[in-house]
Amino acid sequence: MPEFGFSEAQEMLRREAERFCQKEVITGAKERDRKEEIPRELVRKMGENGLLGLNVPERYGGQPADWISVSVVVEELGKGDPLIALIPLFPILFSIALKDCSEEVRQEWLPALVKGEKIACFSLTEPDCGSDAGSLKTRAIRKGDYYIFNGEKTSITFGMMADVALVFAKTDPSAPRGRGVSCFLVPLDLPGITRSKFADMGLKAAGRASLIMDDVKVPAKYLVSEEGKGFKMAMEHMDFLRVGVSLAPLALAETALNEAMNYARQRTAFGKPIAKFEGISYKLAEAATLIETGKLLCYHAFWMMDQHMPNTKEVAMCKWWCPWVAAKVVHDCLLIFGHIGYSEEFAMERRLRDVIGFEMADGTADIMKLIIA
Numbered sequence: 001m002p003e004f005g006f007s008e009a010q011e012m013l014r015r016e017a018e019r020f021c022q023k024e025v026i027t028g029a030k031e032r033d034r035k036e037e038i039p040r041e042l043v044r045k046m047g048e049n050g051l052l053g054l055n056v057p058e059r060y061g062g063q064p065a066d067w068i069s070v071s072v073v074v075e076e077l078g079k080g081d082p083l084i085a086l087i088p089l090f091p092i093l094f095s096i097a098l099k100d101c102s103e104e105v106r107q108e109w110l111p112a113l114v115k116g117e118k119i120a121c122f123s124l125t126e127p128d129c130g131s132d133a134g135s136l137k138t139r140a141i142r143k144g145d146y147y148i149f150n151g152e153k154t155s156i157t158f159g160m161m162a163d164v165a166l167v168f169a170k171t172d173p174s175a176p177r178g179r180g181v182s183c184f185l186v187p188l189d190l191p192g193i194t195r196s197k198f199a200d201m202g203l204k205a206a207g208r209a210s211l212i213m214d215d216v217k218v219p220a221k222y223l224v225s226e227e228g229k230g231f232k233m234a235m236e237h238m239d240f241l242r243v244g245v246s247l248a249p250l251a252l253a254e255t256a257l258n259e260a261m262n263y264a265r266q267r268t269a270f271g272k273p274i275a276k277f278e279g280i281s282y283k284l285a286e287a288a289t290l291i292e293t294g295k296l297l298c299y300h301a302f303w304m305m306d307q308h309m310p311n312t313k314e315v316a317m318c319k320w321w322c323p324w325v326a327a328k329v330v331h332d333c334l335l336i337f338g339h340i341g342y343s344e345e346f347a348m349e350r351r352l353r354d355v356i357g358f359e360m361a362d363g364t365a366d367i368m369k370l371i372i373a
């Protein structure tokens, strides 16, 4: 049976992530949104504070951690900024993806990701296929010791600032849809790569971008899956990303709820605090309940990973439910603040813009429901 509480080590980590969030993450959120970038210094500080090495082997600078510990960090950082909460997931992703690469390749990238010196991104979506990722067209054709990449990846979170990407490409163009796809590590300073940024409504600091690859020569040592087994690798080992992408906006919604509760106690209308009106207090009660259900889904999904249990269905449940809850709760909280909630002076409007992005990132609700069904 699972225990509904954190171990001492998890609680210490939670406090450390909470402290970091209050000192380093919350303060700069407005500025990051305005400047549309994440300062590299912030990512380096995350590394210095041990927030980027969870679940990465110690020989690359990481530390052993269970998945519940990872979720604790994502949740605490997400309370300040759900985008920043995603950053610790990338060293884990690369550590898993590079498992069968040479030690040289792992040493080249993993310590730098754990220290926050390098930033990574995940590149699957293309202009002609998002949900239907099996129809991807980017090609990686082997020529001697290299693969030659041609194609375009799009909608890539951290695409403008990342130093390295995991890229899915067709190594066997004659294979039918969904087959012949391999996964590669691609350093983003290789000749032939250009980037183009989206002008987004929210998550502006993400630098969501298209990566255009024109005859890019990628050394064969950077093939990280078996040739043709890219999707198998993604399906078997990358589900954890979806839980993180679910929990991060939910955590932000909890911050919004706490602020809305305080505001509702102070703001008066018709001679009493608005919290005394059931139209407000029921909304707050519903929001608290919705958030709790989402958290339970996420922690359960991560707990299942710790038990090595298959959890594709539970992960899909997290991914449609939590961003939906987050968007609903933040929207309701914004309305509780009345007209000032609509102003850029306060965080609510930015939060609403930000959480909506999570409804699409890493798969839409429609696709998650198909998986569950």
Ligand SMILES: Cc1cc2nc3c(=O)[nH]c(=O)nc-3n(C[C@H](O)[C@H](O)[C@H](O)COP(=O)(O)OP(=O)(O)OC[C@H]3O[C@@H](n4cnc5c(N)ncnc54)[C@H](O)[C@@H]3O)c2cc1C
Pocket (backbone or CB within 6 Å): 121, 122, 123, 124, 125, 129, 130, 131, 132, 154, 155, 156, 157, 158, 203, 208, 357, 358, 360, 361, 362, 363, 364, 365, 366, 367, 370
């Ligand atoms: C903020 C943000 C960050 C992102 N970050 C990344 C990233 O880092 N890396 C990356 O590779 N991608 C990323 N994406 C892309 C994301 O994964 C895709 O947007 C998503 O998979 C949907 O693909 P699409 O946008 O092409 O929509 P489409 O696949 O074209 O779908 C359009 C609509 O049709 C619906 N639909 C499609 N098929 C079905 C079906 N069978 N049944 C019912 N409805 C269906 C969809 O739910 C959607 O509402 C990001 C997206 C956003 C918004």
